[in-house]
Amino acid sequence: MALLEVDDIHTYYGNIEALKGVSLTVEEGEIVTLIGSNGAGKSTTLRSISGLTPPREGSIRFDGDDIAGVAPQDIVRKGISQAPEGRHVFPRLTVRENLDMGAYLRRDDHSEDMERVYDLFPRLKERERQKAGTMSGGEQQMLAIGRALMAQPKLLLLDEPSMGIAPILVDRIYETIKQINQQGTTILLVEQSAHHALDASQRGYVLATGQVALADDSDALRQNEDVRKAYLGA
């Protein structure tokens, strides 16, 4: 059984059917990528899984439990956390305070996890007392990922971690994403620009207008003519 099994979900915004029967799986230990153009339904897929926009039909099983319709904070407790599109760090709080917020559901001492985040992102350690809103986009992205890690997720959801970020920092963030995975965290990540994502992942899905158009190994997707034209700028 896969760690995450999304089966035929339909998710709506009012009357708009944003997901028209999406199915996907993520095995424990994998990095899986979801690519697709703007408006394809990538964020809605992640928001369906994390409970922010629950599906109206279909099922989502995580670690053996049905989680469709479960409240978002309970889904975090079960082991899924998300770094949202656009980062959404708390701009007036410091780096350290933002990380504390990521551990808000936990009562235990989380200093070890904070050290782990600082080891992964030394730049955050250097800026520990800086207000998050004064940092660059790339640094805020590091913070958003670090904050998600503070909940000790089994599955980490990353929504466009490279969006609007200087290329050199994108490289560094992707190196760290692979490192997080090597340390045992399963990752489902979403990108519009697919180069780095297909490079880091083992498998991928292409989403188009709320449906899965293609599913394959990342290597095969990189070779695919349609994928190259639409998502790799070839």
Ligand SMILES: Nc1ncnc2c1ncn2[C@@H]1O[C@H](COP(=O)(O)OP(=O)(O)O)[C@@H](O)[C@H]1O
């Ligand atoms: N809050 C919302 N209200 C209404 N429609 C929305 C909302 N969020 C997204 N949508 C629509 O749902 C579809 C999928 O959006 P989204 O999941 O954000 O796509 P992606 O992340 O792939 O760019 C789009 O047609 C978008 O316009």
Ligand SMILES: [Mg+2]
């Ligand atoms: Mg999106």
